[in-house]
Amino acid sequence: xxxxxxxxxxxxQYAGEIIxxxxxxxxxxxxxxxxxxxxxxxEDVLTYPDIQYRDLKKDIGEYLGCxxxxxxxxxxxxxxxxxxxxxxxxxxxxxxxxGEYLERAKINKKTLVLTNMGENFKINISSIEGVLEEGDxxxxxxxxxxxxxxxxxxxLMDIYNLxxxxxxxxxxxxxxxxxxxxxxxxxxxxxxxSNVCIIRAATKFFALPGIRLGYAWAEREVVKNYxxxxxxxxxxxxAHMAGCLIFKDREYIEQTKKYVGEQRAYLLRNLAKISYxxxxxxxxxxxxxxLINYNEDELFNFLVSNxxxxxxxxxxxxxxxxxxxxxxxxxxxxxxxxRLLKEFxxxxx
Amino acid sequence: xxxxxxxxxxxxQYAGEIIxxxxxxxxxxxxxxxxxxxxxxxEDVLTYPDIQYRDLKKDIGEYLGCxxxxxxxxxxxxxxxxxxxxxxxxxxxxxxxxGEYLERAKINKKTLVLTNMGENFKINISSIEGVLEEGDxxxxxxxxxxxxxxxxxxxLMDIYNLxxxxxxxxxxxxxxxxxxxxxxxxxxxxxxxSNVCIIRAATKFFALPGIRLGYAWAEREVVKNYxxxxxxxxxxxxAHMAGCLIFKDREYIEQTKKYVGEQRAYLLRNLAKISYxxxxxxxxxxxxxxLINYNEDELFNFLVSNxxxxxxxxxxxxxxxxxxxxxxxxxxxxxxxxRLLKEFxxxxx
Numbered sequence: 001x002x003x004x005x006x007x008x009x010x011x012x013q014y015a016g017e018i019i020x021x022x023x024x025x026x027x028x029x030x031x032x033x034x035x036x037x038x039x040x041x042x043e044d045v046l047t048y049p050d051i052q053y054r055d056l057k058k059d060i061g062e063y064l065g066c067x068x069x070x071x072x073x074x075x076x077x078x079x080x081x082x083x084x085x086x087x088x089x090x091x092x093x094x095x096x097x098x099g100e101y102l103e104r105a106k107i108n109k110k111t112l113v114l115t116n117m118g119e120n121f122k123i124n125i126s127s128i129e130g131v132l133e134e135g136d137x138x139x140x141x142x143x144x145x146x147x148x149x150x151x152x153x154x155x156l157m158d159i160y161n162l163x164x165x166x167x168x169x170x171x172x173x174x175x176x177x178x179x180x181x182x183x184x185x186x187x188x189x190x191x192x193x194s195n196v197c198i199i200r201a202a203t204k205f206f207a208l209p210g211i212r213l214g215y216a217w218a219e220r221e222v223v224k225n226y227x228x229x230x231x232x233x234x235x236x237x238x239a240h241m242a243g244c245l246i247f248k249d250r251e252y253i254e255q256t257k258k259y260v261g262e263q264r265a266y267l268l269r270n271l272a273k274i275s276y277x278x279x280x281x282x283x284x285x286x287x288x289x290x291l292i293n294y295n296e297d298e299l300f301n302f303l304v305s306n307x308x309x310x311x312x313x314x315x316x317x318x319x320x321x322x323x324x325x326x327x328x329x330x331x332x333x334x335x336x337x338x339r340l341l342k343e344f345x346x347x348x349x
Numbered sequence: 350x351x352x353x354x355x356x357x358x359x360x361x362q363y364a365g366e367i368i369x370x371x372x373x374x375x376x377x378x379x380x381x382x383x384x385x386x387x388x389x390x391x392e393d394v395l396t397y398p399d400i401q402y403r404d405l406k407k408d409i410g411e412y413l414g415c416x417x418x419x420x421x422x423x424x425x426x427x428x429x430x431x432x433x434x435x436x437x438x439x440x441x442x443x444x445x446x447x448g449e450y451l452e453r454a455k456i457n458k459k460t461l462v463l464t465n466m467g468e469n470f471k472i473n474i475s476s477i478e479g480v481l482e483e484g485d486x487x488x489x490x491x492x493x494x495x496x497x498x499x500x501x502x503x504x505l506m507d508i509y510n511l512x513x514x515x516x517x518x519x520x521x522x523x524x525x526x527x528x529x530x531x532x533x534x535x536x537x538x539x540x541x542x543s544n545v546c547i548i549r550a551a552t553k554f555f556a557l558p559g560i561r562l563g564y565a566w567a568e569r570e571v572v573k574n575y576x577x578x579x580x581x582x583x584x585x586x587x588a589h590m591a592g593c594l595i596f597k598d599r600e601y602i603e604q605t606k607k608y609v610g611e612q613r614a615y616l617l618r619n620l621a622k623i624s625y626x627x628x629x630x631x632x633x634x635x636x637x638x639x640l641i642n643y644n645e646d647e648l649f650n651f652l653v654s655n656x657x658x659x660x661x662x663x664x665x666x667x668x669x670x671x672x673x674x675x676x677x678x679x680x681x682x683x684x685x686x687x688r689l690l691k692e693f694x695x696x697x698x
């Protein structure tokens with residue numbers, strides 16, 4: 001399983017609808033106003049998207065608190081990751097991390113240098129320092145997928161200063177930004193700073209994976225270089241339309257932050273009570289767990305046959321078969337998952 | 350003007366709505382059934398697109414008359430062009446042609462070899478033969494943009510045999526396929542043949558530029574190699590949904606072919622009567638013209654100030670400022686264009 005969300009491949013193993021804990025999407029669903037807007041905006045399909053994405057960049061700039069000239073848009077965050085990678089010769093990443101950093105580096109024939117996270121998957125700056133060279137691209141998830149950890153502010157500044165001292169470039173993948181605690185805003189932190197780009201996405205927080213809208217902040221010069229190599233019209237008309245609407249829905253944004261925060265706490269508290277699991281603290285809308293005694297295949301299949309799909313995590317470089325990742329979903333789904341995890345233990349005894 | 354359709358950039362030069370003759374979209378608009386389907390399919394936005402695009406490939410395969418394992422899908426034809434280019438070291442093209450063949454070859458740091466079209470922009474096979482080497486990618490538009498010429502069947506087989514003899518690869522860009530006469534179907538012609546890929550698109554014929562759906566036919570092995578390097582989820586949920594609907598609408602397809610054929614004939618017949626124009630025959634839904642006496646800027650601005658945007662063609666390698674491209678649109682728009690072209694002549698005398 002290279003990516004979560006492939007529920008179709010398991011449809012024949014459960015009679016009802018499978019609850020998808022393998023991909024990490026806002027359990028409250030997409031903003032309601034979007035449905036109405038989509039219908040009224042049907043005529044926009046008939047014309048090309050504005051090739052310069054003027055309105056969209058303006059609205060994203062307002063949401064991020066930056067100028068529209070500092071905004072990059074793409075066909076999902078993964079297209080932006082791919083294009084940024086193209087601009088460098090070597091890619092440095094700390095595993096475990098989102099598989100596409102490694103995959104796109106390989107496909108673009110870049111030299112890939114991997115370092116390991118430290119204990120409990122904290123960033124290990126000295127191991128990064130040991131490999132980072134001039135002109136390198138360092139990619140870090142913040143919070144990181146699949147470990148769920150957000151980089152502490154001081155650590156982030158240390159990493160940035162290291163990057164600057166080597167004249168390298170830092171790409172922060174913040175696709176899960178809005179789910180995490182708001183002790184700092186990285187875009188504010190790096191305001192007018194060079195050698196850094198911060199990616200965000202509508203996919204996860206706004207529950208719009210199908211719509212394909214990724215965006216990023218970087219200084220103007222980087223945006224220009226990016227646009228010189230990116231494909232024309234890569235953002236579709238619906239993503240454009242949605243992007244001009246969703247960022248203004250403050251109520252939905254606040255409601256989601258509160259709900260996911262509560263459900264994450266509920267899951268973390270109750271997962272900790274299950275004796276055969278090691279649970280890793282998370283700042284995102286997913287939680288990494290490690291099986292202590294049991295066989296991962298057995299638990300995975302037990303859950304699928306009861307209508308729950310979780311994410312096997314062995315495909316993440318640096319993790320073995322004992323790791324699994326679960327999304328933070330709505331209360332009923334979370335409760336069902338916890339109940340089944342307890343049942344599994346009894347069933348095994 | 351690198352691409353047509355950028356009406357926004359001219360909005361301040363005309364008080365009303367500008368008629369866009371600069372991009373080549375079906376004048377009958379998108380299939381009606383799509384609007385209803387889009388609303389009912391809103392829930393699809395909440396899940397990831399099927400990462401394997403199973404339904405979509407099945408429906409495209411049925412439309413093209415090939416197996417779903419021979420189908421490539423992409424975020425518009427231009428993404429497919431880009432990914433195919435990545436698979437080769439040298440790109441050969443015959444100019445004038447769609448600018449993205451050249452642009453993407455350069456951006457992907459490929460060696461770009463250009464040959465010239467022959468008289469009246471017919472394909473010149475001997476000039477291609479002179480430069481084509483083993484392992485090269487030859488890209489040809491069929492019909493070609495901006496010249497509008499479809500490659501004759503015998504000529505196409507000669508080109509393919511040349512490609513095979515050199516162990517090169519032929520990429521036919523047939524984004525305007527359905528608009529052109531159906532004396533042969535290239536996918537039928539190349540059934541089970543290797544070293545060839547044929548791109549088509551929903552953009553133009555189905556009037557859905559905003560939705561971003563490109564697709565292509567190639568043998569299984571090529572499809573596999575393609576998918577090993579393409580981005581995940583590159584086709585958005587709306588393009589997926591539309592693709593599972595539009596190809597079955599035979600009535601819309603036949604109606605469009607008939608209407609555009611009639612309007613093209615009407616435009617060609619009447620453009621030929623305008624003494625200051627040289628008109629090139631076309632098999633597509635656009636027509637290349639050359640100004641004989643007048644200044645291109647003057648005509649372009651005269652039309653914009655009267656609410657019509659046409660495509661300046663000097664940005665196409667191999668064409669100078671005297672060339673312009675106009676789309677085949679609905680009768681009223683075409684009639685207005687012809688009227689203004691005649692007025693321009695009187696105004697100049």
